[in-house]
Amino acid sequence: MSSLAELRTGHRARVTRISGEGDISLRLMEMGITPGVDVSVVGCAPLGDPLELLLRGYHLSIRKSEARHVEVEPLDADHQ
Amino acid sequence: MAIPNASSPAPTAAAHAQITVALVGNPNTGKSTLFGALAGVRQRVGNYPGVTVEKKLGTMLHDGQRFEIIDLPGTYSLAPRSPDEMVAVDVLLGRRGEVRPPEAILSIVDATNLERNLYLVSQVLELGLPTVVALNMVDVAAKRGIEIDVDLLQQRLGVPVVPIQAHRRVGVAELKAALASAAQDPAPTRTSPFPELFRQETADLQAELDKGRSEPLPRYLVERLLLDSGGYVETAVLGTNGHAARQHLQSARARLRDAGMPTPAIEAIARYDWVAQVLEGVVKHPSEKRVTVSDRVDRVLTHKLWGTLIFVALMLVLFTSLFNFADPLMGMVDGAIGAGASAVESVMPAGALRSLLVDGVIGGVGAVVIFLPQIMILFLFIAVLEDCGYMARAAYLMDKLMVRVGLSGKSFIPLLSSFACAVPGIMAARVIENRRDRLTTILVAPLMSCSARLPVYIILIGAFIPQRDLLGGVLGVRGLTLFAMYLVGVVTAVVVALLLKRTLLRGETPPFVMELPSYKLPSPSIVLHRMVERGWAFVRRAGTVIFAVAVIIWALAYFPRNEQQVENYLDQQRVALQAQLAELPQGDADRAAIEEDLAALADPDGREHMKAAAQQRHSFLGQMGQLVEPVVKPLGWDWRIGCAVIASFPAREVVMGVLGVIYNLGSEVDVGAEEDQSRLAAKMRQARWDETGERVYNIPVALSIMVFFALCAQCAATLAVIRRETNSWRWPVFAFVYMTSLAYVGALITYRAGMWIAG
Numbered sequence: 001m002s003s004l005a006e007l008r009t010g011h012r013a014r015v016t017r018i019s020g021e022g023d024i025s026l027r028l029m030e031m032g033i034t035p036g037v038d039v040s041v042v043g044c045a046p047l048g049d050p051l052e053l054l055l056r057g058y059h060l061s062i063r064k065s066e067a068r069h070v071e072v073e074p075l076d077a078d079h080q
Numbered sequence: 081m082a083i084p085n086a087s088s089p090a091p092t093a094a095a096h097a098q099i100t101v102a103l104v105g106n107p108n109t110g111k112s113t114l115f116g117a118l119a120g121v122r123q124r125v126g127n128y129p130g131v132t133v134e135k136k137l138g139t140m141l142h143d144g145q146r147f148e149i150i151d152l153p154g155t156y157s158l159a160p161r162s163p164d165e166m167v168a169v170d171v172l173l174g175r176r177g178e179v180r181p182p183e184a185i186l187s188i189v190d191a192t193n194l195e196r197n198l199y200l201v202s203q204v205l206e207l208g209l210p211t212v213v214a215l216n217m218v219d220v221a222a223k224r225g226i227e228i229d230v231d232l233l234q235q236r237l238g239v240p241v242v243p244i245q246a247h248r249r250v251g252v253a254e255l256k257a258a259l260a261s262a263a264q265d266p267a268p269t270r271t272s273p274f275p276e277l278f279r280q281e282t283a284d285l286q287a288e289l290d291k292g293r294s295e296p297l298p299r300y301l302v303e304r305l306l307l308d309s310g311g312y313v314e315t316a317v318l319g320t321n322g323h324a325a326r327q328h329l330q331s332a333r334a335r336l337r338d339a340g341m342p343t344p345a346i347e348a349i350a351r352y353d354w355v356a357q358v359l360e361g362v363v364k365h366p367s368e369k370r371v372t373v374s375d376r377v378d379r380v381l382t383h384k385l386w387g388t389l390i391f392v393a394l395m396l397v398l399f400t401s402l403f404n405f406a407d408p409l410m411g412m413v414d415g416a417i418g419a420g421a422s423a424v425e426s427v428m429p430a431g432a433l434r435s436l437l438v439d440g441v442i443g444g445v446g447a448v449v450i451f452l453p454q455i456m457i458l459f460l461f462i463a464v465l466e467d468c469g470y471m472a473r474a475a476y477l478m479d480k481l482m483v484r485v486g487l488s489g490k491s492f493i494p495l496l497s498s499f500a501c502a503v504p505g506i507m508a509a510r511v512i513e514n515r516r517d518r519l520t521t522i523l524v525a526p527l528m529s530c531s532a533r534l535p536v537y538i539i540l541i542g543a544f545i546p547q548r549d550l551l552g553g554v555l556g557v558r559g560l561t562l563f564a565m566y567l568v569g570v571v572t573a574v575v576v577a578l579l580l581k582r583t584l585l586r587g588e589t590p591p592f593v594m595e596l597p598s599y600k601l602p603s604p605s606i607v608l609h610r611m612v613e614r615g616w617a618f619v620r621r622a623g624t625v626i627f628a629v630a631v632i633i634w635a636l637a638y639f640p641r642n643e644q645q646v647e648n649y650l651d652q653q654r655v656a657l658q659a660q661l662a663e664l665p666q667g668d669a670d671r672a673a674i675e676e677d678l679a680a681l682a683d684p685d686g687r688e689h690m691k692a693a694a695q696q697r698h699s700f701l702g703q704m705g706q707l708v709e710p711v712v713k714p715l716g717w718d719w720r721i722g723c724a725v726i727a728s729f730p731a732r733e734v735v736m737g738v739l740g741v742i743y744n745l746g747s748e749v750d751v752g753a754e755e756d757q758s759r760l761a762a763k764m765r766q767a768r769w770d771e772t773g774e775r776v777y778n779i780p781v782a783l784s785i786m787v788f789f790a791l792c793a794q795c796a797a798t799l800a801v802i803r804r805e806t807n808s809w810r811w812p813v814f815a816f817v818y819m820t821s822l823a824y825v826g827a828l829i830t831y832r833a834g835m836w837i838a839g
Contacts, residue, residue, distance in 0.1 A: 018345065021309075021344070021345075022588065023161065023588060023590070023591055024591045024593070025345075026159075026344050026348075027591040027593045028591070028593060029344075029345060029347075029348030029349075030156055030157045030159065030199065030348055031156060031196065031593055031595070032195065032196050032199070032348075032352065034348050034349055034352050035349065037352075042378075043382060045382065045476050045477050045479065045480060046382075046383075046384045046385075046387055046388045046477060047477075047479075047480035047481060048480060049479065049480045049483075050476060050479050050480070050489075050592055052382060052476070052596060056193075056195040056196050057192070057193055057195060057196075057365070058192075058193045058195075058196055058595065058598075059378070059595070059596035059597075059598075060593065060594070060595055060596065061472070061476045061479075061592070061593070061594045061595075061596050062591075062592060062593050062594075063479070063483075063592045065589075066591060066592065066593060
């Protein structure tokens, strides 16, 4: 079990749990990061943060600090 | 604030006269385009009282039926966390008195991104109002190989679904027809995506809350109470209920948690499950994953090297064009104002009325429209960047940098724009959803050295800073001084932002979580519309304040009028100058200046200029300048500089014009013209203290004036826009007080340090 923040660019993972009950977890879930959804990391900004994700057919940007709230189970690398 | 059920549903007869429709949707779905397509030019923009949400209303006609459309701010969810976010919910539930309760909801969704868009739709459907779903961008979806079974979707949702292409106005007529018939239909049965136990708890809680209420609470709000622990709805709704209701709420949440439905997580899980069921077999994605043009563009624009280079290049273009394109336009505006003033002067006899018209009214209008070229160009850029989808990328690229000063990437463009002019910069801060981040950005934006400070810097640097090359001519002392002035503003802004985020505007770091929309070609009509709309908003709201301030300052400089006093004063001056001249030995360097003044007194034009200066000295403004002299003396300033600073309250660039009058150059000094600049600089070099006769200006004084102007809030337009954007006088007052204090302290330190170094 690892966090979404550790997932490398081009890799895909399935969300297992969102930790925390604050605004951030709520917002992540509203935007579709819910348990069971597949997320892939498209890249990160030139300064190293935030991340660009692809999920539910759209692109979403979140900070690494926010990605740490998301527990994932890595899937096969997503060769695009 | 919410007015619970202020108006009951409109009677049927009224509903036939006009149908009120609320337009809701995610950001980046083409909602504004659709609103424009439906309402055309029949739009009204205002503010909801007490919050900073824009109230946008439009009317449309279809088959003789009148519709009023309420355009609600784009949102991903109807889970209010602030008074601003509560507005949309209250409007939809008919709880805001300023707009009629909607009879129908128009929900726009992006066909290329149905999964996330339907999250909001699932909330909308629970409101129990007749709803029509506009399926936008069906053309883009088709191009990407996404197939949507519209009939099946309609059947699953239980409300009409109309495929449209808002930017081409395809399907808009069908949409209007669907709205007209939906509004006549009885409200559909409310669906709920929640499990049975949750619905039961909602009903129980509702029964508890409705005790002692004349009107039952809308079910949606009861659900929100269960879901949003510590959310804004608790404050807004629970107020009238007592302790028992709160206890009931707590235990209901505990029961749900124990049953494996923890709040708030249950909402997202239940709604996305519902979405998955709705879309099952409705949407077919291409079997082979296609790499879209947008994906390819994105790979370059967010690339570590290319993305950064393109970003820097774009910002440079934005920045330089603000100066370069705006400059000739501002010259034209200035010229037109000057021509208007001369025209009035040529047809009217001299006097208070003419002066009011020329210097007060025309000058006041000028102070408003002079900002327009920069504002329009900046808004044009921002509208293009927004509409093509790059705005979110700019925030993405700059976020890490802005986090260091306690803000987010969304503050970057507003702050950068403020280097040209704080007015559009502050207006651009509207994209920042978080109130504390938005306020911080607004409050530090005026510290960015705007183009109106440039003439002040240029004249003072030209007059007092020696030109010396450093590093073999790569750098010059003058250039470095100018750079230092920009740096003073930026460094102060960073410190102030950090301080504000740790004190007044302290709070949890807001989520950055931001959609990166697909790129598309910007639509010229949308871009132009937004540019004009924002420019007009500035003229209408800020213009009145700027105009009023300009007229007040005119009156202070014009009154009281006493011709005899001025004549007497000039005669005294002549006698004093002659006495001075007689005392000075032949060949003294100062003789030339005194002889020049005496010659001016004898010459009719020169005497007019000196009369103007004397008049200003005796005006309320001059008296105020003399009154504040003890305050500004520690900065190395005499009353003349104090006077010019007071007079420049409407706009910084006025300061040089006022100094022009004070130093006998007359009121037609053009601070843009090089010849006038050097005349003013020469006069300033000659200026002396009234009492001691020592020279007023030296390098430390020049620097202290520059630092003051770098940090001060001498701009009525900025303050008026802060007032408009924050919907309160508290923040412009705060900005003025803190900036003026900083400016004073900064100028004081500069002068003292300068005098100490100069020895």
